[in-house]
Amino acid sequence: MRDVSESAAGMRQAMHAGAPQHGDEPGFHESANNGLLIASLAALVVRLARMSLFEGKMVSGTSRTHGSPVGLGPDDRRAMSAISRACLVQGLPDHGAEIHDLLALCTRPLGEWLTLPEVVQAGLNHTVLIHADDGIPTAEAEELAAGFTGMTAAIEEQLFARFVDVLSRHPEGQANTYYTKVREFVVRNPVCNLDEFKVGLTDEVPARLWMIIQREFYEAVPTGWCIDGTVPICDHCGNAMKKGRAALVCRTAACVASHAARSSRSVAASSVMRVARGIRQYWVEPGIDELRLYDALRASGLPAELYPFRDRVDIAVGDTGIDLKAYVSPETLGQKFRRSIGGLAYYPQRLLVVPDWQAASMPSYLDRLSRAMGRDDVTCLTVSQALARLRSKESGYA
Ligand SMILES: [Zn+2]
Structure with missing residues (x-):
């Protein structure tokens, strides 16, 4: 890219x-x-x-x-x-x-x-x-x-065209597994030394996919990202930090919205790669909240799946499909789901989940979202409400 x-x-x-x-x-x-x-x-x-x-x-x-x-x-x-x-x-x-x-x-x-x-x-x-x-x-x-x-075609489609093409040459089940592995890896490692992961990941994904990760999903870290000679790394999400007005701030907006800034390590710019800008926008930004919810569900013992069927939905838990979206405007998000619920249609239980920080950013966010969406086959919840609901559903079955 x-x-x-x-x-x-x-x-x-x-x-x-x-x-x-x-x-x-x-x-x-x-x-x-x-x-x-x-x-x-x-x-x-x-x-x-x-x-x-x-x-x-x-x-x-x-x-x-x-x-x-x-x-x-x-x-x-x-x-x-x-x-x-x-x-x-x-x-x-x-x-x-x-x-x-x-x-x-x-x-x-x-x-x-x-x-x-x-x-x-x-x-x-x-x-x-x-x-x-x-x-x-x-x-x-x-x-x-x-x-x-x-x-x-949407930018996202073009951005991932080669990735999708390589995946499609593998049997369905395998391609789905590769998709999730690669995307989860990228979201968890927005700035990293790829060589450190090479051995582990090349065992799990084909060499051709590894090549796409290296050549298209990551790029060199610009020297402009250095502060006093090194790149400070965020303790919460692993992204690089930049100078804010008073102190360092994480470069991931979703991370800034829900965590106090903290960095306890710095790396040499030449020793690491960063996620390329398109990937940052489509995978890493939304991925921070998706993984937080996914990790919390797994920690509760729920059988959560991440990006099932190559991103049919963000997370699935049994018969529940979950899409997580952090839109500033509940009206724009509602319009999107009014037009189409996308992969949620595959699941009998459908949740449209909004990060707590986003919902708290304006009064009546969820009400406005439901109204703009104008359909009752999708339930709008915050991340913490979704967690509580899925946990209690699980204990109801037990
Ligand atoms: Zn961060």
Whole structure:
């Protein structure tokens, strides 16, 4: 995978600015298509991220032509024009005028800069479209962009294409086991010396998969991650720490949300690898809470399975399927499950579980989630509620 830019700031620097040239194609009519405004902005973010992640192209403010494949296409211009128009109508600065400024704003909560009625109505005040450290779209940006016309395969699909391809050459049961082993390993080891694990893991997964782990899932740790010459490691999740305002903070947002920062060891940057940025976003970030729940279930003696059937659901316990999601906006998450419950459909008991820290971040999170989802075949719970329910179910059987 090409790590074209290190961060959202890097992404911006990698782009070179051009004059804003809004096309005069017919765009959105505010009155009729307000709901599409945010979807089109999210789709813009996802399109540009895909270009930078997979095609290694810079994002440029100039127009794309046959001679110059880098630049903005008509869809991008339309999305920017729509933001400009909405801003002007609301008396806000013209945030759609310049692509680099717009992308920089997308690393901040929408409510801080795009104070439009449709943002508030859709419960998107706290939603961030681009992960500030990784410079790639958040899960919520992808959800908001889903179904927007002109969107092709999800970034996640492209990111894991070779992994999935290699797995598919093995018998079903074996492929499922490999999938879980690899993903669990990566989540538990966001920064590590791969050589230390090589002997153990190559016994358990085929060499071809090991190669993908080495070449696609991990990359060198940049020297910029060093603090006083070494990389401090988080005691809770094993990720690298960075300098915060007052002290070190873990680079995993889900870890910061539920633990006080603590680091008792540092490693030389040259001795370790770090998880590549796409993998960090799709596996490691959500994986912290998934593994915490999984470990707690196992510790209670429950037969929990992690990522069964190659991620049909996050965790299964007998006939209960569990998906764990940490979305800032309960409305966006509810919409996602209103559209489709995905692999939960395979299980008679279905739980949509939200980390306690996420549910506590705003009043009535679970109620708003259930309302937005609008279905009674999935139960919404916090992680601790889910644990209590599954433990008592187990003791009921005993
Ligand atoms: Zn951590």
